[in-house]
Amino acid sequence: MKRSVPVLIVFLVGVLVLATYFIESPGLKQVGSMLNNWGVIITAFAVGLACVNIIRIHAAHIANQRTGWINSAVLLITMFLFIIVGIYSRNNPSNEGAAELFSNLFNYAYSPFSATMYAMIAFYVASASYRAFRMRSVEATLLLAAAILVMLGNAPIAEQLWNQFPVIGSWLLTVINTTGQRGIAIGVAIGGFATSLRILLGFDRGHLGIGD
Amino acid sequence: MWLERLQNIDRRVIYVVLFVALLIPMLKPIGIPLTVNPTTQQVYDLIESLDPETDIVMIGMDYSAAGSADVHPQAVAVAKHLANRGIKSIMVAFVEDGPMLAERVLKSLGDRVVYGEDIVNLGYLAGGESAVKKFIEQPATTFTRDHRGTPVANLPIMKNIKDINDITLIMDFQTGAPGYQEYLRQLPPGGPLYGVGIVTVSVPNVMPYLNSGQFAGLLPGLRGGAEYEVLLGEPGEGLARMDAQSLGHLVIIAFIVVGNVAYFASQRKEKKAKG
Numbered sequence: 001m002k003r004s005v006p007v008l009i010v011f012l013v014g015v016l017v018l019a020t021y022f023i024e025s026p027g028l029k030q031v032g033s034m035l036n037n038w039g040v041i042i043t044a045f046a047v048g049l050a051c052v053n054i055i056r057i058h059a060a061h062i063a064n065q066r067t068g069w070i071n072s073a074v075l076l077i078t079m080f081l082f083i084i085v086g087i088y089s090r091n092n093p094s095n096e097g098a099a100e101l102f103s104n105l106f107n108y109a110y111s112p113f114s115a116t117m118y119a120m121i122a123f124y125v126a127s128a129s130y131r132a133f134r135m136r137s138v139e140a141t142l143l144l145a146a147a148i149l150v151m152l153g154n155a156p157i158a159e160q161l162w163n164q165f166p167v168i169g170s171w172l173l174t175v176i177n178t179t180g181q182r183g184i185a186i187g188v189a190i191g192g193f194a195t196s197l198r199i200l201l202g203f204d205r206g207h208l209g210i211g212d
Numbered sequence: 213m214w215l216e217r218l219q220n221i222d223r224r225v226i227y228v229v230l231f232v233a234l235l236i237p238m239l240k241p242i243g244i245p246l247t248v249n250p251t252t253q254q255v256y257d258l259i260e261s262l263d264p265e266t267d268i269v270m271i272g273m274d275y276s277a278a279g280s281a282d283v284h285p286q287a288v289a290v291a292k293h294l295a296n297r298g299i300k301s302i303m304v305a306f307v308e309d310g311p312m313l314a315e316r317v318l319k320s321l322g323d324r325v326v327y328g329e330d331i332v333n334l335g336y337l338a339g340g341e342s343a344v345k346k347f348i349e350q351p352a353t354t355f356t357r358d359h360r361g362t363p364v365a366n367l368p369i370m371k372n373i374k375d376i377n378d379i380t381l382i383m384d385f386q387t388g389a390p391g392y393q394e395y396l397r398q399l400p401p402g403g404p405l406y407g408v409g410i411v412t413v414s415v416p417n418v419m420p421y422l423n424s425g426q427f428a429g430l431l432p433g434l435r436g437g438a439e440y441e442v443l444l445g446e447p448g449e450g451l452a453r454m455d456a457q458s459l460g461h462l463v464i465i466a467f468i469v470v471g472n473v474a475y476f477a478s479q480r481k482e483k484k485a486k487g
Contacts (some may be wrong), residue, residue: 033346033349033350036342036345036346036349037346039339039342040337040338040339040342040343040346043338043339043340043342043343044338044339047338090361093360093361093362103312103315106277106309106312107312107316110277111277111280111309111312114276114277114278114280114309115277115278115280115281117278118278118279118281119281122230122234122460123226123227123230123231125464126226126227126230126460126463126464126467127223127226127227129464129467129468130221130226130464130467130468130471131471133468133471133472134471134472134475135472135475135476144468144472147468148465148468151461151464151465152461152465154412154435154457154461155457155458155461155462156244156245156246156247156435156454156455156458157244157455157458157459157461157462158458158461158462159245159246159247160244160245166247166249170249170250173415173416173419174419174423177416177419178419178420178423181416181417181419181420182420182423185420
């Protein structure tokens, strides 16, 4: 009962939503739309749940003075600052000061920090490329040549050296790469279909926390 | 010994050289000329073909602040093009950072548009693909207020939107999920055209969709944004960063070449020593 009821719910809801794509019926469409709306609401609540979880974990770090508890304190203070300012400015649209404060927090704190974390990847990629791209075999050489040609195709300065670099880079992307990516996309789609079928039929129950 | 060292350059040296190569053109732009690729030209021509009297564009603000350095210049350039042509647009986000980045785009448009009449920022809808599906099924009623708190019923631009077919083109700027796969699964056949502006690293993944015609257009990363600025005749952040990208690529290639030259030289030396 404990295992079969959740599996039955998943099956019924999944088949109902799936049916809306294949059967033209206003009643069915309405049910599918209602279920979809529930999904949107649940996701919104999941954001709140995530906040509660973060508070629980990091408050424990601070209370027990674990290593790096200061980072946890900074995280919680920042999170509450954004939440309080954001909710206040959203509910008081006429208060321009609050809107400006939230905008400044986003544009001058959150956004630069986020972009920095993403930008650091460039340095790791540079170091990893230097170490990994060695012509140890024919395949490695082909990979290296393709990588260099695509990079040169994308860099305007290379175009000034030889105007065919963009043509070669574009050919690699639109012909060689597209062929491979198309195969991967089809494979992923078939895999996704198989996994969805397993979930609908109850063979895969990991998402319910009850195992196979 | 030198060959050993050249094959194992300290990563901190690579970081410093790359940092300097990126910093110098940001402080003192070189102005390397840029030619426009057919994929960017395709998006430009698509927007040029729209009718300001009848066509409405949805701008999907589905990129994060982390990826904004790559995608934001594209969004600004396209928004400017739409504004210059007098084409009405609605901005929708299915990613949390979207509405604030939309406000940044609106700020860059200045007096070109009248908010509420020519353009609107509807805000963020949580739910991933469910949210995309909901908006596509009910674009007029999904949002009751825009991001600034104005009731949607009071916005003149929304009066023309009854269903998704009232939108001619969806130009979606994205860095991850929900993204092109979610949109393509939910858009009805014969519905709006779908164009994408995406981070450079995802461009190889999406080429099959451009090739098959599922994408009406594709703006590839920072270069796509810079090329669009060239087409528009309004240099901006995209062009300013292309010099840095050029030098950065050259530095990476230089290190790879040095590593390989040292590798081959050491292999040859070992073979000679073995006789």
